[in-house]
Structure formats: structure tokens, C-alpha cells
Amino acid sequence: MGETLLIDLRSDTVTKPSPDMRKAMAEAEVGDDVYGDDPTVNALEEKAAELFGKESALFVTSGTQGNLVSVLSQTGRGDEIILGNQSHIYSSEAGGVSVLGGVVMYPLETNQNGTIDIQKIKDAVKGDDYHKPRTKLFSFENSHNWSSGRPINKLDSDKMAKAAKEVGLRVHVDGARIFNSAVSLGIPVKELTENVDSVTFCLSKGLGCPIGSVIVGEKDQIIEARRVRKILGSAMRQVGVIASCGIVALDTMIERLEDDHENAKKLAIGLSEMDIIEIDADNIYTNLVRFKITNQKGFEFAEKLKEYGVHINGGESDLRMVTHYGIESSDIDKTIEAVSKAVNVI
Ligand SMILES: Cc1ncc(COP(=O)(O)O)c(C=O)c1O
Known part of the structure; x- marks a missing residue:
């Protein structure tokens, strides 16, 4: 006692930020990111896109915002997202995609290991019926928080993503802790997420940054995501001060x-x-x-x-x-x- x-x-x-992060913050070259002028933010976004093998990336304030912007940039009002009933987006983000985007959430039963059965994904898609919302997006979490951080391996991840794509959906991964999964599975994140359209990952969790998350995806989706981030009031200015920590994190905090x-x-x-x-x-x-x-x-x-x-x-x-x-x-x-x-x- x-x-x-x-x-x-x-x-x-x-x-708390590492000494290298403190130093990077103090020395960061900055500019107005709303004009695309912040070299540190640009470098972080390029690095993240490269690491995931995706075309483009966007720095956002939090994992919640990353998921919100990812969903709203791939759906419209009255569209539907299908996702795990134990997912963070469904259970712990204050219903943001519905509140702010008019997107219907359709929760699916989640297996103990954090995966969702392929048949459940396929059966959840609504047909062409004007009574129903239009099913547009499927999302899963990797690692899966409620399953005690279970990493979803490439086989299961690909299976879910391919099943969703077969029925015409786009696929978003809430990868708040995707680097934990990748390290645990011994696989580069690029391979783990090659079959999904977008991923949000957090800099401010295991990677140790004080603030920030990044969305990676294809160019057009990220252009739309940038617009949604603006709508949410989170286009920031000399934000290289915090993006600098993200670069340190991707260089030194993964392994x-x-x-x-x-x-x-x-x-x-x-x-x-x-x-x-x-x-x-x-x-x-x-x-x-x-x-x-x-x-x-x-x-x-x-x-x-x-x-x-x-x-x-x-x-x-x-x-x-x-x-x-x-x-x-x-x-x-x-x-x-x-x-x-x-x-x-x-
Ligand atoms: C799986 C998952 N997704 C998203 C988030 C949201 O991240 P943030 O707290 O940065 O909004 C969390 C936070 O714990 C999480 O565990």
C-alpha cells in the first residue's frame, strides 16, 4: 500500500514523446498545410503511403477522425457500412459516421479472433431496393481491440476483403494498431493491407506520438478525404510541428x-x-x-x-x-x- x-x-x-520526437518537434520545418506547404507533413504523408504501398495519405488528428473521414469519403448520406458489432467505429466513436455523415451502420457478429464470417458479409448486402440503404463499405479492425488485440492474419484479412469486393463493396481497415499486427505476424503492413482500399493507423498509440493518425488509400479517395477533413474543421496550418513525431515514429518505433x-x-x-x-x-x-x-x-x-x-x-x-x-x-x-x-x- x-x-x-x-x-x-x-x-x-x-x-510521452521520445527524446528524438521532442528534438524533431523543435527543429521541424513547417509551412501552411492548408496550402500544401508544410514539408514535414508532406514527408510524413509520402512515407506513410510508401510504407503501405498506397497512392496517397492524409494526416488527421486522431484515430476516430481517421475512421470518420475514411468512411465519409467513401460513402454518401443514406449509404450503409457493414462492420463488426465489436468494432471501435460501431461501439466507441459516438456514432459519428451516422451523426455527421448520415451513414447507416449495420453490425455483424464478430468471431472470437476478431474476424467476420464471409457469408455474413455477403448476406448483409442489400439488393437494389429503394426501401433499403445502399451498402457501400465494409470495415474491419486489425488488430482487434475487443479480442484482446488479436492480429488478423493476411489470409483472413484477404478473405474478408475479397468477399466484400465480390459483392461490390469498398473495404476500410481500422488499423489503429496495424503495426502491432504486422510486427506480431512478421509481415510488412504493405502485404497485410494490399487488398483493402483504405487504412487508418494511429501514430499516438503504440508508436508513441503525442497526436495524430494517418489515412492511406488511392489518390481520388484521399482528395475526397482532404475535403471531408476540411468540413470537419481539421485542416491545420503549421502542423509539421506534430507530424515530425510521426516521421520519427515510422523510422524508430515500429520494431x-x-x-x-x-x-x-x-x-x-x-x-x-x-x-x-x-x-x-x-x-x-x-x-x-x-x-x-x-x-x-x-x-x-x-x-x-x-x-x-x-x-x-x-x-x-x-x-x-x-x-x-x-x-x-x-x-x-x-x-x-x-x-x-x-x-x-x-
Ligand atoms: C481500434 C481502435 N480504433 C480507433 C481508435 C480511436 O483512436 P483515437 O483515440 O485516436 O480517436 C481506437 C482508440 O483506442 C481504437 O482502439
């Missing part, structure tokens, strides 16, 4: 995600050794560790654990710990010890 050190495992969004995955696995195994905890430690492949505690409410336990120096997120029954830049293997040892003490305090 009474520990002063706080190990913050609430999310990988809590990271180290492996450390986060190792830490997450170690954490999951440690938790699985406690009787009172339910966790599928075999299926932890990236940096999200979800578990349940059988003798108390999740949020009550999270509150208690804070007294032992560890800060995590807890809902009614689910709890989540996320490893990230700044969390060392020794922090995992301390966390396991803190949990083992806190579980016994009712």
Missing part, C-alpha cells in the same frame, strides 16, 4: 513493438496463474491484455489496484492492461506482484 510509483497500463495512448508484445505475454501468463483471474493467455499476441476477475467488479478492482501503484481500465466485468513504450519488463513483475496482493483484498 501507499506506493508512489504509478505504472500506467490504461492504454498505449498514455505514452520495438515486439518488446510490448513480449511484456503483454509475460503479464498474461503471470495473471493466468492466479485462480481468481480468467484470461486466455495463449491468445495474447500483441499489446492488449483483457481479463476478468471473478470475485469483484472490474472497476472496483481497478480502483483498488491503483493503491498498489498500478493504473488500469476496468468496466463492469472486463479489465484491460496495455503495454507500451516506457513500460519495462521490471514493471510487469511489479504489476503481477501488485495484482496478487490486491486480489486478496475484498
Whole structure:
């Protein structure tokens, strides 16, 4: 009790910029990005497009905005997006695509590993019937947050994308943590996403940036996305100051995600050794560790654990710990010890 050190495992969004990022911010060459004059933003967008093998890219403020802009640039009012019922777009973005774009969301049952059955995708498409919304877009998440960060492998990703395309849909990937998937699967992101139309990825999660996400896709879609971003009031000016961190992240922060995955696995195994905890430690492949505690409410336990120096997120029954830049293997040892003490305090 009474520990002063706080190990913050609430999310990988809590990271602070690396010294290289601080330096890059201070030295960034900037210009007015609304005029396309910011060389640092341009360099980041070119780098991202190249990394994903797509024609073009757009820097946006957040993952939520990346998804919103991606959806609105590929649909119109009254169109429909089909997506997982446990997807972030459906469950955790305040219904933005419907609120701001008049787009109908049609949620599909999600498998435990974060995939969606091909037949379900095909069956969800509405025929040419003026009573129905027009189904235009299919979206899935990689890695899948609710499935404890399960990476969707290339085979499953391609299968879903091809099935959606066969029935005339475009395909968007919410790749908030796509680099975690790519590193865990040992495959370049370019290959993992070659059969989808657009991807949003976050700079401000595992890659450690303070702000920002990027959308990659084909040229015409990104031109439209730039327009939607303007509508949303998020065309920014000398934004190279923050885009500079994105360049550092893409150069230096991808491979180290492996450390986060190792830490997450170690954490999951440690938790699985406690009787009172339910966790599928075999299926932890990236940096999200979800578990349940059988003798108390999740949020009550999270509150208690804070007294032992560890800060995590807890809902009614689910709890989540996320490893990230700044969390060392020794922090995992301390966390396991803190949990083992806190579980016994009712
Ligand atoms: C899968 C997924 N998509 C999108 C987002 C949204 O990102 P942001 O918090 O930058 O809006 C998150 C955030 O946690 C996420 O987990």
C-alpha cells in the first residue's frame, strides 16, 4: 500500500514523446498545410503511403477522425457500412459516421479472433431496393481491440476483403494498431493491407506520438478525404510541428513493438496463474491484455489496484492492461506482484 510509483497500463495512448520526437518537434520545418506547404507533413504523408504501398495519405488528428473521414469519403448520406458489432467505429466513436455523415451502420457478429464470417458479409448486402440503404463499405479492425488485440492474419484479412469486393463493396481497415499486427505476424503492413482500399493507423498509440493518425488509400479517395477533413474543421496550418513525431515514429518505433508484445505475454501468463483471474493467455499476441476477475467488479478492482501503484481500465466485468513504450519488463513483475496482493483484498 501507499506506493508512489504509478505504472500506467490504461492504454498505449498514455505514452510521452521520445527524446528524438521532442528534438524533431523543435527543429521541424513547417509551412501552411492548408496550402500544401508544410514539408514535414508532406514527408510524413509520402512515407506513410510508401510504407503501405498506397497512392496517397492524409494526416488527421486522431484515430476516430481517421475512421470518420475514411468512411465519409467513401460513402454518401443514406449509404450503409457493414462492420463488426465489436468494432471501435460501431461501439466507441459516438456514432459519428451516422451523426455527421448520415451513414447507416449495420453490425455483424464478430468471431472470437476478431474476424467476420464471409457469408455474413455477403448476406448483409442489400439488393437494389429503394426501401433499403445502399451498402457501400465494409470495415474491419486489425488488430482487434475487443479480442484482446488479436492480429488478423493476411489470409483472413484477404478473405474478408475479397468477399466484400465480390459483392461490390469498398473495404476500410481500422488499423489503429496495424503495426502491432504486422510486427506480431512478421509481415510488412504493405502485404497485410494490399487488398483493402483504405487504412487508418494511429501514430499516438503504440508508436508513441503525442497526436495524430494517418489515412492511406488511392489518390481520388484521399482528395475526397482532404475535403471531408476540411468540413470537419481539421485542416491545420503549421502542423509539421506534430507530424515530425510521426516521421520519427515510422523510422524508430515500429520494431520495438515486439518488446510490448513480449511484456503483454509475460503479464498474461503471470495473471493466468492466479485462480481468481480468467484470461486466455495463449491468445495474447500483441499489446492488449483483457481479463476478468471473478470475485469483484472490474472497476472496483481497478480502483483498488491503483493503491498498489498500478493504473488500469476496468468496466463492469472486463479489465484491460496495455503495454507500451516506457513500460519495462521490471514493471510487469511489479504489476503481477501488485495484482496478487490486491486480489486478496475484498
Ligand atoms: C481500434 C481502435 N480504433 C480507433 C481508435 C480511436 O483512436 P483515437 O483515440 O485516436 O480517436 C481506437 C482508440 O483506442 C481504437 O482502439
